[in-house]
Amino acid sequence: MIATELGQGSFARLPQSLQRRRGDGLSVLWPSEVEGVVVAGMGGRTIAAMLEDGGEVARSLRWLVLQPQQHLPDLEEWLHGAGYRLAAARDVDQGGRSYRVLLVEPPR
Numbered sequence: 001m002i003a004t005e006l007g008q009g010s011f012a013r014l015p016q017s018l019q020r021r022r023g024d025g026l027s028v029l030w031p032s033e034v035e036g037v038v039v040a041g042m043g044g045r046t047i048a049a050m051l052e053d054g055g056e057v058a059r060s061l062r063w064l065v066l067q068p069q070q071h072l073p074d075l076e077e078w079l080h081g082a083g084y085r086l087a088a089a090r091d092v093d094q095g096g097r098s099y100r101v102l103l104v105e106p107p108r
Contacts, residue, residue: 026050
């Protein structure tokens with residue numbers, strides 16, 4: 001497992017016991033280095049942009065768990081247009097809010 005964070009404060013809070021990398025999106029990963037990613041805590045448009053910019057790394061993934069905090073329809077539309085396959089979806093309640101969690105597979 002590789003934990004990534006862009007901001008210095010968030011990065012500093014990652015446990016030292018993890019393999020950590022500071023950077024934006026998928027830019028700190030190598031193609032085929034990991035088989036999947038979990039992306040949570042950001043908006044659907046931001047997640048779509050991260051995947052679009054992820055290039056070869058995004059295409060090398062086998063699975064993605066995506067949990068957008070807002071703009072879910074925008075993310076779903078982008079995923080469909082980019083050829084990602086929705087494998088499962090589930091609603092999750094946390095802290096009085098409800099989120100949709102998506103398991104998707106990249107285009108092959």
